[in-house]
Amino acid sequence: MAGTRYVRYVIVAVFCLALVWYINSSAGPTTFSGSTSQPATSKPNAVDTTKQASGSVQGTTPNSNGLPPAVVNGPRMNATFVTLARNQDVWEIARSIRQVEDRFNRKFNYDWVFLNDDEFNDEFKKVTTALASGKTKYGKIPKEHWSFPDHIDQDKAAKVRDEMREKKIIYGDSVSYRHMCRFESGFFFRHPLMLDYEWYWRVEPSIELYCDIDYDPFKFMADNKKKYSFVLSLYEYVETIPTLWNTVKDFTAKFPQYVAKDNSMKFLSDNGGVDYNHCHFWSNFEIANANWLRSQAYLDYFNHLDQSGGFFYERWGDAPVHSIAAGLMLDKSEIHFFNDIAYYHVPFTHCPTGEQYRMDHKCHCKPEDNFDWKGYSCLSRFYELNDMKKPEGYEKEQN
Ligand SMILES: Nc1nc2c(ncn2[C@@H]2O[C@H](COP(=O)(O)OP(=O)(O)O)[C@@H](O)[C@H]2O)c(=O)[nH]1
Ligand SMILES: [Mg+2]
Numbered sequence: 001m002a003g004t005r006y007v008r009y010v011i012v013a014v015f016c017l018a019l020v021w022y023i024n025s026s027a028g029p030t031t032f033s034g035s036t037s038q039p040a041t042s043k044p045n046a047v048d049t050t051k052q053a054s055g056s057v058q059g060t061t062p063n064s065n066g067l068p069p070a071v072v073n074g075p076r077m078n079a080t081f082v083t084l085a086r087n088q089d090v091w092e093i094a095r096s097i098r099q100v101e102d103r104f105n106r107k108f109n110y111d112w113v114f115l116n117d118d119e120f121n122d123e124f125k126k127v128t129t130a131l132a133s134g135k136t137k138y139g140k141i142p143k144e145h146w147s148f149p150d151h152i153d154q155d156k157a158a159k160v161r162d163e164m165r166e167k168k169i170i171y172g173d174s175v176s177y178r179h180m181c182r183f184e185s186g187f188f189f190r191h192p193l194m195l196d197y198e199w200y201w202r203v204e205p206s207i208e209l210y211c212d213i214d215y216d217p218f219k220f221m222a223d224n225k226k227k228y229s230f231v232l233s234l235y236e237y238v239e240t241i242p243t244l245w246n247t248v249k250d251f252t253a254k255f256p257q258y259v260a261k262d263n264s265m266k267f268l269s270d271n272g273g274v275d276y277n278h279c280h281f282w283s284n285f286e287i288a289n290a291n292w293l294r295s296q297a298y299l300d301y302f303n304h305l306d307q308s309g310g311f312f313y314e315r316w317g318d319a320p321v322h323s324i325a326a327g328l329m330l331d332k333s334e335i336h337f338f339n340d341i342a343y344y345h346v347p348f349t350h351c352p353t354g355e356q357y358r359m360d361h362k363c364h365c366k367p368e369d370n371f372d373w374k375g376y377s378c379l380s381r382f383y384e385l386n387d388m389k390k391p392e393g394y395e396k397e398q399n
Contacts, residue, residue, distance in 0.1 A: 072107045077218035079199035081105070081112040081134075082188060084180065090124045092205030097131040100203060104213040109134040110201075113193045117146045117179070137193050145187040146179045148312065157312040164315065169239050172315055182311040184283065184318035186302040189293040202286040210342035210351060210365035211358065217287050217338065227289040228326040229336040230281035231343045231350045232371060233378040238278060240315040243308070245276035248324055251304040258297040264327040264335060266385045267378065279378035280323035284345045287338070292330070301325050337382060339391075353391040373398045 081100065085093050097112070111134040114120060120138045129136045148154065164172025171177040188194060199218045221229065252259050270277050292298060302321075310316045326335055340357075342365050343350045350372060351365035352358060358367070372379045373394045383390055 079218040080197045089205045099209045103209040111135040139193040185321040189290040204284040208344040211361040211363035226336040227292045227334040229287045232282040235278040264332045280320040283319040
């Protein structure tokens with residue numbers, strides 16, 4: 001009897017040992033570091049778990065080394081992001097950089113140029129450099145690119161600002177906004193830091209990108225012979241540009257050689273160029289060719305507008321200034337609508353029409369926020385000018 005009991009003890013002991021061994025070996029990396037049976041590369045966290053294993057037993061968090069880079073191989077264009085900002089814009093531009101990096105640039109690592117009429121402070125540089133995956137560069141704008149030209153009558157300009165304040169015209173009483181619009185119209189692409197680049201993508205504070213961008217839009221522009229692009233288009237406030245169109249007409253009369261044969265006049269005018277319909281591409285987003293802006297044609301155009309004083313005697317925005325130039329001096333095939341770059345700048349959203357597209361590109365915009373087909377958008381004109389077929393379901397987004 002004692003022998004049988006002894007054999008039973010041995011069987012129970014062996015069973016218990018086997019059970020303990022089984023529990024240990026199947027617990028995996030959540031219990032003991034370094035014992036994962038997954039290949040280290042199958043999940044980003046696994047890489048760090050094995051690193052932490054040396055010396056002590058630890059859990060799988062924190063993952064102090066971050067995610068491995070998801071960089072797309074292949075050539076890069078000679079391109080940069082460009083942002084005009086003040087030091088106090090740091091947290092708003094931080095949000096924009098995060099969006100651009102998450103949706104696109106973490107895979108492409110393009111540089112980022114920051115420009116300011118003042119010196120950037122250390123906080124601005126530290127925060128933005130930490131967020132951007134490419135090289136960051138910080139430039140101060142030369143005084144002559146951010147001041148009143150000599151030919152401007154200061155009293156006349158001040159009187160206009162007073163009148164615009166009375167009329168409650170947006171930014172109507174602001175001097176700095178006028179310097180900003182003139183700088184964006186005629187100078188940013190000539191800043192020494194920008195001269196290194198052929199292509200730029202303009203980014204403003206507090207924008208959002210709503211879909212993944214899995215290809216290189218700069219390369220797309222080059223491959224398809226595009227020079228200027230947009231995502232939102234709308235009508236400009238009439239009160240800010242009363243004489244802009246006539247000044248443009250003087251310019252084209254003086255330099256007819258600069259007007260492209262196959263231009264986009266139909267986008268800008270409903271009567272063959274007699275009047276401006278106020279449609280423009282919204283320039284807070286732009287991917288474009290800086291060499292085009294540096295061309296003699298564009299510089300003559302800008303100088304002509306600048307001489308007339310409209311940046312200060314009215315309140316000309318860089319959006320209509322760029323748009324009219326692109327519309328008249330580029331071939332219409334050189335202007336691209338980036339339907340796939342879903343974008344927000346207060347108060348308008350471009351959210352691509354079509355559920356399948358939005359799902360495929362991991363978009364998080366609300367379809368009903370899409371501005372494209374609403375009454376105040378100029379996108380329909382662009383589609384008609386270029387004989388493009390409007391996407392299925394656009395009618396449902398018109399109101
Ligand atoms: N450095 C600098 N940047 C400015 C100034 N005013 C505006 N900006 C920048 O110029 C761009 C347009 O200005 P914003 O206030 O966004 O104008 P809005 O988009 O027309 O309402 C943004 O990138 C701003 O950060 C200024 O006085 N100094
Ligand atoms: Mg803005």
